[in-house]
Amino acid sequence: MKSKHNKYFFLILFFILNACSVNYSFTGISIGPEVKTISISTFFNDTGQGPPTIAQQFTEQLKEYFQRNSNLSIVDYGGDLQLEGSITGYRASLRGVSAGTGNNNIDQAAQERLTITVTATFINTYDESQNFSNRSFSFYEDYDPNTAPLNANEQQYVDNIIEQIILDIFNTSVANW
Known part of the structure; x- marks a missing residue:
């Protein structure tokens, strides 16, 4: 008898969620039902x-993320939602120094940071209050240059950073975070 009540509960919940004017999903997306497409220009x-290949990699991964995590169709241009921008920062910097030991006594870089910054513009053709222009998204990866140098691990660091920036852009544009 209890499973019969659960079945009705989920059926009622389904109809309530479908009747809402805003699409709901368990990924936290808040997109109106009229929004069907997104166009994502190449991020140079x-x-x-x-x-x-960082620009192509970023653009393709951004498109794939939207396809996997929304019901939006990707179109070349003129989408209901439009996203464009560029990679505006790529910098490796020193984060910390360790004192030399033994006969060496030469200070060495103990930690470095790779930072990538992306500037994006988002247009929602149905709700201008959601738009943002030239918004900066940045993330970094810290690494030990002595055990995991940039030249040997750059692609892994770039992948990790891009993944986080894409999540931030997605959340800011369609999840309203």
Whole structure:
């Protein structure tokens, strides 16, 4: 008898959620039912630094993320939602120094940081209050240059950073975080 009540509960819940004017999903997306498409322009690498394929990698992963985590169709241009931007920062910097030991006594980099910054513009053609222009998204990866140097691990660090920036862009544009 209890399973019969559960079945009715879920059926009622399903109809309530479908009747709402805003689409609901368990990923936290808040997109109106009229929004069906998104166009994502190529994000160019304006820094001239980083792996040569970073712009293409970022753009393709951004499109894939939207496809996996929303019901939106990707269109070349003129989507209900529009996203464009560029990679505006790619910088490796020193984070900490360790004192030399033994006969060496030469200070060494103990930690370095790779930071990538992306600037994005988002347009929601149905709800201008959701728009943002030239918003900066940045993330970093700290690493030990002595055990995991940038030149040997750059792609892994770039992958980790891009993944986080894409999540931030997704949350800011369609999850309203």
